Amino acid sequence: MRQEPDDFEPFDEPPSKSELKRQMQALQVLGQELTELPASRIKALDIPESLRDALKEYERTRSHEGRRRQLQFIGKLMRQTDPAPLREAVAAYKLGSAKETLALHEAEHWRDRLMSDDNALTIWLQAHPSTDVQHLRSLLRSARKDAQQLTEAGMPRHGKAYRELFQWVKAALNSAKAANADSDAEPDADTDEDEYL
Secondary structure, eight states: OOOOOTTOOOOOOOOOHHHHHHHHHHHHHHHHHHHTSOHHHHHHSOOOHHHHHHHHHHHHOOSHHHHHHHHHHHHHHHTTSOHHHHHHHHHHHHHHHHHHHHHHHHHHHHHHHHHHOHHHHHHHHHHOTTOOHHHHHHHHHHHHHHHHSBOTTSOBOOOHHHHHHHHHHHHHHHHHHHHHHHHHHSOOTTOOGGGGO
């Protein structure tokens, strides 16, 4: 019986047809995600001109069958491109979108809480001491007054004051987050330097 030497390494087997098909489908899915990116994000990507043109053509195509075929073509072109930076670009876009959605939900939550609960104003003021209390109370009064009027369907009316309250809460939360980010980025100026002398 013949023994293989210890340093013998078998040849890497080529990927199976199933594996190749999975890889092509993954590239086609990534191509689909690229078509959902805004034009400004696509412009910033380092991709071949042929892929850039194919993405533009996909946007112009209106028929279902035409889009399906164009997507297959995009997947084919992506075989010649490094997918890692493209995946990162798509992930970064999705993460930013998720953060924006979360911020909107937080603003909606605060608006509804302020509208329905008088104690919420006290909690808001404790969390955001620099709030213009008079302006906030004015917005709340107007929004609550609007909500007391019912629509034809018998639902509370959410008019201009309700939307203004939402915009105000959203802006206040954004500025508070920005202030917190700035204070986290600044080095601590209160450190006692004599300690180290």
